[in-house]
Amino acid sequence: MADARVEVGDPALEEEIRRVGGALAAAFPSAARHPLKALDSRAMDLAAADEELRAALFRFVDVAPACRSLDDLAAHLSGFLDEVGDKPPPIAAAMRMADTGAGRKALGAAAAAGVRHMAHRFIVAETPHAARHLVRRLWHQGVATSVDLLGEATVTAAEADGYAARCADALERLAAIHEDLPHRLHLERDRHGPIPRPNLSVKVSALTPLLRPDAPERGMRDAGARLRELLRHARRLHAHLHIDMESLDSREAVTDLVLALLADDEFRDGPSAGVVLQAYLRDSPQLAERFIGWAGATPRAAPLVVRLVKGAYWDHETVEALQHGWPTPVFDVKADCDRNFEALTVRLLEACRDGAPLRLAVASHNLRSVSHAIAVNRRLGGGDRDLELQVLRGLGDDLQDALATSGFRVRVYCPVGDLVAGMAYLVRRLLENTSNESFLHEQARGIPLEEMLRAP
Amino acid sequence: MSLPPFANEPILELRRAGPRQALLDALAAVDARLPLRVPVLVGSEARAGDALTSTDPGDPERVVAHAAAATAADVDAALDAAARGFARWRAVPAAERAAALLRAAAWLRDRRTEVAALEVRECAKPWPEADADVCEAIDFLEYYARGAIALEEGRPLLQVPGEHNELRYVPRGVTAVIAPWNFPVAIPMGMTAAALAAGNAAVLKPAEQSPACGHVVVQALRAGGVPDEAVALLPGDGSAGAALARDPRVQTIAFTGSAPVGLEILRTAADTREGQRHLKRVVAELGGKNCVLVDSDADLDEAVPGIVHSAFDYAGQKCSAAARVLVHEAIADALIERLSGAVEALETGQAGTFGTDVPPVIEREAQERVDRYAQRAAADGRIVARGERPPGGWFCAPVVAADLDPGSPVLREEIFGPVLAVDRVRDMDAAVAAVQSLPFALTGGLYARNPRTVEAVAAQLPVGNLYVNRSTTGAMVGRQPFGGNRLSGTGTKAGGPDYLLSFVEPRVITHNTVRHGLVV
Numbered sequence: 005m006a007d008a009r010v011e012v013g014d015p016a017l018e019e020e021i022r023r024v025g026g027a028l029a030a031a032f033p034s035a036a037r038h039p040l041k042a043l044d045s046r047a048m049d050l051a052a053a054d055e056e057l058r059a060a061l062f063r064f065v066d067v068a069p070a071c072r073s074l075d076d077l078a079a080h081l082s083g084f085l086d087e088v089g090d091k092p093p094p095i096a097a098a099m100r101m102a103d104t105g106a107g108r109k110a111l112g113a114a115a116a117a118g119v120r121h122m123a124h125r126f127i128v129a130e131t132p133h134a135a136r137h138l139v140r141r142l143w144h145q146g147v148a149t150s151v152d153l154l155g156e157a158t159v160t161a162a163e164a165d166g167y168a169a170r171c172a173d174a175l176e177r178l179a180a181i182h183e184d185l186p187h188r189l190h191l192e193r194d195r196h197g198p199i200p201r202p203n204l205s206v207k208v209s210a211l212t213p214l215l216r217p218d219a220p221e222r223g224m225r226d227a228g229a230r231l232r233e234l235l236r237h238a239r240r241l242h243a244h245l246h247i248d249m250e251s252l253d254s255r256e257a258v259t260d261l262v263l264a265l266l267a268d269d270e271f272r273d274g275p276s277a278g279v280v281l282q283a284y285l286r287d288s289p290q291l292a293e294r295f296i297g298w299a300g301a302t303p304r305a306a307p308l309v310v311r312l313v314k315g316a317y318w319d320h321e322t323v324e325a326l327q328h329g330w331p332t333p334v335f336d337v338k339a340d341c342d343r344n345f346e347a348l349t350v351r352l353l354e355a356c357r358d359g360a361p362l363r364l365a366v367a368s369h370n371l372r373s374v375s376h377a378i379a380v381n382r383r384l385g386g387g388d389r390d391l392e393l394q395v396l397r398g399l400g401d402d403l404q405d406a407l408a409t410s411g412f413r414v415r416v417y418c419p420v421g422d423l424v425a426g427m428a429y430l431v432r433r434l435l436e437n438t439s440n441e442s443f444l445h446e447q448a449r450g451i452p453l454e455e456m457l458r459a460p
Numbered sequence: 461m462s463l464p465p466f467a468n469e470p471i472l473e474l475r476r477a478g479p480r481q482a483l484l485d486a487l488a489a490v491d492a493r494l495p496l497r498v499p500v501l502v503g504s505e506a507r508a509g510d511a512l513t514s515t516d517p518g519d520p521e522r523v524v525a526h527a528a529a530a531t532a533a534d535v536d537a538a539l540d541a542a543a544r545g546f547a548r549w550r551a552v553p554a555a556e557r558a559a560a561l562l563r564a565a566a567w568l569r570d571r572r573t574e575v576a577a578l579e580v581r582e583c584a585k586p587w588p589e590a591d592a593d594v595c596e597a598i599d600f601l602e603y604y605a606r607g608a609i610a611l612e613e614g615r616p617l618l619q620v621p622g623e624h625n626e627l628r629y630v631p632r633g634v635t636a637v638i639a640p641w642n643f644p645v646a647i648p649m650g651m652t653a654a655a656l657a658a659g660n661a662a663v664l665k666p667a668e669q670s671p672a673c674g675h676v677v678v679q680a681l682r683a684g685g686v687p688d689e690a691v692a693l694l695p696g697d698g699s700a701g702a703a704l705a706r707d708p709r710v711q712t713i714a715f716t717g718s719a720p721v722g723l724e725i726l727r728t729a730a731d732t733r734e735g736q737r738h739l740k741r742v743v744a745e746l747g748g749k750n751c752v753l754v755d756s757d758a759d760l761d762e763a764v765p766g767i768v769h770s771a772f773d774y775a776g777q778k779c780s781a782a783a784r785v786l787v788h789e790a791i792a793d794a795l796i797e798r799l800s801g802a803v804e805a806l807e808t809g810q811a812g813t814f815g816t817d818v819p820p821v822i823e824r825e826a827q828e829r830v831d832r833y834a835q836r837a838a839a840d841g842r843i844v845a846r847g848e849r850p851p852g853g854w855f856c857a858p859v860v861a862a863d864l865d866p867g868s869p870v871l872r873e874e875i876f877g878p879v880l881a882v883d884r885v886r887d888m889d890a891a892v893a894a895v896q897s898l899p900f901a902l903t904g905g906l907y908a909r910n911p912r913t914v915e916a917v918a919a920q921l922p923v924g925n926l927y928v929n930r931s932t933t934g935a936m937v938g939r940q941p942f943g944g945n946r947l948s949g950t951g952t953k954a955g956g957p958d959y960l961l962s963f964v965e966p967r968v969i970t971h972n973t974v975r976h977g978l979v980v
Binding site: 063066067070071076079080083084086087156157159160161162163213214216217218219221222252253255256328329330428 | 467468469470471473474475476477480587588756757758759760761762764765768790798800801802804805807813814815909910911912913
């Protein structure tokens with residue numbers, strides 16, 4: 005098996021993908037276990053069905069935390085709904101409520117409750133400390149976590165310092181939270197050795213106000229000092245630090261900074277750290293080669309974790325390119341992106357098989373992409389524990405359950421923070437959830453399993 | 461001639477290392493050629509000279525160009541040549557005029573990195589904006605070329621039996637273009653290209669601070685095939701511009717610059733001289749005191765960077781730059797704190813260094829003026845943030861002032877530098893009233909998320925360009941036709957569908973088509 009190759013469309017591989025996917029689908033929890041989510045799904049369906057309504061609801065969710073009173077909330081909601089052409093009956097009723105003072109208060113209160121409810125689905129708690137019960141419960145269920153601290157955009161040095169301090173504190177908290185948890189072998193060890201329990205995801209854009217697309221070295225210098233401190237903290241606490249990727253504007257700065265810091269002698273013995281590869285970028289294969297080459301050439305105690313994602317800034321990248329007359333840096337067609345995701349999965353797993361000090365974490369809610377990664381890993385002779393699967397809190401909960409009960413190592417990305425600061429994140433997740441092409445939507449529409457598992 | 465639809469020239473993708481290196485290479489190439497020589501160009505004559513010198517604002521010891529300064533005789537010769545050039549150019553069909561402008565665009569496109577580098581040196585325009593300025597010049601050429609073809613169609617009129625009515629546009633004559641240094645290629649190119657597109661002859665007087673950039677404009681147009689006599693270059697100081705504005709041979713004056721000079725031009729133009737048989741038309745784009753309104757529901761994550769860009773990019777030396785913020789009192793403290801921190805993080809430095817946020821201002825006089833206003837702001841209120849001022853060039857530290865005395869000139873006068881004043885307001889109605897009380901009405905910004913508030917503010921603000929939830933600068937040809945109202949200008953919109961109408965006269969020709977009672 006060690007010399008096995010993976011060919012696109014190999015019937016045996018496709019068969020294995022169908023087997024893995026079928027088993028995972030069978031392990032999905034029944035909808036009855038998540039009555040609240042069924043309710044959410046209906047609201048999402050309503051929003052997904054009508055572009056105008058969807059826009060109105062997003063704009064409302066976006067502004068809700070900035071509203072100063074119930075009256076103000078109701079005024080915004082009715083202002084947005086005013087712009088919806090054909091109003092479904094429940095919306096028309098809401099508009100009528102906004103006509104009276106008492107109605108506005110009631111509408112505002114209902115809307116505030118709705119936004120809070122929605123936010124809690126995606127944002128687990130206000131602080132890492134407050135998230136401790138969830139983190140521990142998940143661990144007991146065989147699910148690992150990565151905590152992400154939501155915040156306002158960093159525009160000042162004080163804000164960058166504040167975010168770095170919150171990250172340092174989160175590392176301490178996470179270390180304490182994980183200290184006395186029982187062993188979960190598949191969460192803490194693979195063929196490379198131990199996997200740290202505490203896991204924090206950080207954003208370089210939050211560590212400096214000086215990220216400039218045309219001057220990556222400026223942001224690198226400024227964020228570098230803060231990131232170095234965080235790496236020292238993580239090493240001391242035996243925690244994993246994962247550096248998120250954001251829009252293409254900051255990719256050069258983030259990539260160069262992280263690879264330079266991790267190559268520093270100071271961090272040769274740790275901490276465990278990771279980067280992100282965004283499969284929606286047309287040039288992501290080159291970055292994959294850079295990561296593979298870097299890992300092979302950089303002796304470190306902990307292998308580099310590469311989190312493979314599709315990418316969360318598709319609309320942003322597309323709009324920005326169109327506004328500037330640039331070729332779009334992302335795949336325009338979802339199937340092309342999915343194919344690239346699979347090709348990158350194969351490339352990275354082959355590199356792992358060939359001895360590169362890499363760990364692959366496949367972050368996707370697409371049953372096909374996940375089943376493909378599992379099947380390819382097996383075919384290349386890897387053990388299931390040599391592959392990590394990641395999902396987003398609130399979006400991949402069912403898949404998370406299915407993966408955990410099937411014995412895979414699954415890590416949930418858990419955003420932590422207050423509602424105001426988390427709004428950009430929340431809106432992006434809502435968009436993803438109601439996007440017509442999303443896997444979740446297909447799942448909700450009852451697309452047959454065979455079709456969902458077909459090669460892209 | 462059928463042209464593809466207009467599209468903006470793509471700016472360089474400076475987030476990638478390749479285009480950045482191309483610009484740095486171009487700068488090295490330009491530096492190796494300094495100082496440049498800029499002649500007076502009249503017809504086929506080039507008169508060299510060095511009465512005028514432009515220097516690098518970031519290093520005033522570095523001479524960028526030695527230019528001839530136009531004399532009264534040069535102005536006279538240029539206008540004589542322009543009269544001949546006009547007779548010839550007006551007879552050229554619109555499609556051919558358009559083709560010349562398109563070739564000029566191609567000429568500029570081929571030299572875009574080099575021209576951007578020249579702007580970096582002569583005007584301390586930072587890279588992204590120097591590149592955008594060259595793109596805008598290309599856009600004006602492409603846009604007005606298409607406009608010239610459309611204009612030749614005239615406009616439809618009502619027709620009744622026995623009568624044929626035709627509305628056509630004819631060029632006015634000789635256009636004097638008096639241009640500023642802050643968009644050193646785009647603005648002179650826009651005004652000159654519009655005049656030429658419509659069939660006029662043009663005489664360009666670039667700003668005395670940027671003769672080499674002005675030279676590029678005329679080089680491009682002539683390389684594209686505009687006859688030498690139809691476009692002249694008169695580098696020089698204000699006296700050359702004044703002589704042009706006064707001269708009875710000039711039909712149209714296109715001016716972009718300060719309000720006092722603009723008003724002087726309007727007065728001069730109103731005066732008919734001996735032998736003058738026409739009324740001059742003035743197209744003027746003047747100053748601003750541009751306000752950004754921030755409502756309590758604004759997203760400060762977007763408002764703060766947007767305001768910082770609007771106020772401090774190119775050291776605030778844009779007519780569209782934000783000068784005042786009118787913020788709802790409920791979020792004023794949060795905004796001031798974040799804005800202050802953001803301004804303190806700005807890097808003041810050389811225009812040719814990628815990542816510079818605030819370049820030097822254009823000249824010593826500008827530096828002194830900005831310093832005076834900054835001192836006045838400190839006296840009339842409090843300075844809440846002050847950035848760095850590096851040594852060497854004409855640098856000014858970016859400044860944010862708050863809680864100024866309502867009568868402070870800092871709140872009313874155009875500073876044209878990196879000074880931003882923040883006021884608290886009770887609500888958006890009060891903010892609108894504050895804007896209404898100003899003499900200027902160029903650009904405005906609004907950060908608000910309630911659609912009803914946005915509509916109410918849009919309906920009441922007198923500004924020529926209102927930007928909602930984005931920065932107030934960076935108008936794009938064809939997308940944000942640009943120009944102000946009140947004392948900010950004559951209400952014309954550069955880069956818009958109506959702009960060429962300022963450079964033509966409408967004529968209506970009515971034919972009687974009835975002959976002996978029959979319609980023929």
